[in-house]
Amino acid sequence: MKFGTFIYTTDRLGDLELMMMEINELYEWKFISSQQFQQAVLLIKKESREYKKGTKINE
Template structure:
């Protein structure tokens, strides 16, 4: 798993299709769903950590991008 698309595919395996319309909100909702999946022991710890790191990176990049527009 290397990209946000990979994380989306992981979430899709559990029936979580996320699209709110705002990329930042999408990422935050993905983090919440990923945590729920991990807490229910449906994915391994390494997969959870890797996916969360990808989402945190994307969140930081999107926040920086949106702040640059203002």
């Protein structure tokens, strides 16, 4: 939300993957701190696990 861009599709896992790519870029470009990066990665991984568990998707 801090950077003002939101993209949503009907593919939740695809959205989470896109978020992870964006977070990686923000960290590489030093727009976010390592603490913000770590928190974001943990949240995205948690959301992914919960989604897969709720929809019975195994990878």
